[in-house]
Amino acid sequence: MISERTFNTLNRDFWRAVMPRSEQMTRLLNASRKFVLPVFSGVSNAENRGLINEAATRLAHSAINCNCTVAALSDDHRRVALDSAVKFIERFRSGQSYHLASLNSSDLNESIIIAERLLEMFQLIGLSPNMFVRVPGAGIIDSCDVDGIDGDVIIEIKAGNRNCRSEDIRQVLVYAALLELGCRISRVRVVEILNPRLGWQVSSDVESLLEMAGCRSWGYFRSEFESYVVESVHSHQFIDKMIDPRPTL
Numbered sequence: 001m002i003s004e005r006t007f008n009t010l011n012r013d014f015w016r017a018v019m020p021r022s023e024q025m026t027r028l029l030n031a032s033r034k035f036v037l038p039v040f041s042g043v044s045n046a047e048n049r050g051l052i053n054e055a056a057t058r059l060a061h062s063a064i065n066c067n068c069t070v071a072a073l074s075d076d077h078r079r080v081a082l083d084s085a086v087k088f089i090e091r092f093r094s095g096q097s098y099h100l101a102s103l104n105s106s107d108l109n110e111s112i113i114i115a116e117r118l119l120e121m122f123q124l125i126g127l128s129p130n131m132f133v134r135v136p137g138a139g140i141i142d143s144c145d146v147d148g149i150d151g152d153v154i155i156e157i158k159a160g161n162r163n164c165r166s167e168d169i170r171q172v173l174v175y176a177a178l179l180e181l182g183c184r185i186s187r188v189r190v191v192e193i194l195n196p197r198l199g200w201q202v203s204s205d206v207e208s209l210l211e212m213a214g215c216r217s218w219g220y221f222r223s224e225f226e227s228y229v230v231e232s233v234h235s236h237q238f239i240d241k242m243i244d245p246r247p248t249l
Helices: 004-010 012-018 022-032 046-066 075-092 105-125 166-181 206-212 218-231 233-241
Strands: 130-135 144-150 153-157 190-195 200-205
Touching (some): 022 166, 022 206, 046 075, 046 105, 130 166, 144 166, 166 190, 166 206, 166 218, 190 206, 200 206, 206 218
Parallel strands (some): 153 190
Antiparallel strands (some): 130 144, 144 153, 190 200
């Protein structure tokens, strides 16, 4: 089986068929994005930014569970969140080593700031998500975790220094289809992409998003997705030997 990120990256024939206007969709989404918070200018270097961003999301998750601010988290809770972030990054960066010591005090402070900004964005937008929800796999795609779910809203968090990308939308649609196939949620109706570093929000109902991308409907997308990943599982066995690409954080 492969990860949702590998499916997103490698199966371009599927995405071209179901979302032929994905680049136009992405331009429209970026044009409609809302800046919920001012841009945060961090001082971290590019090498550590992925780990800083992943740690920030997990620190925010821990703060929600503990019903406290990120700054008030105990050292143990911070350590667990950071260790989880390291393990996640290491899954996708074969041959490279990441250790907690590689984040200096400035990096850790940046993670805390981004985590607090994420919690503030949730509050301002009106979201109360369950974070890191386990999504059952299907066919050739292994089980995975979605950043957040709030009712029929699915949330993806990207804290890089960039705009929304088409691969971000593809990733969320994979989660939505897997959740429905696994009966974990009857229907995802709204997609939220949040960037706590830059402070922007991209929001769209799924039907409008797919229409912008040239797809007929959610029902059509879900049917094509199920056929491709479940019914064609034997024809995709060769992918199992491929290495996952780096995550887009």
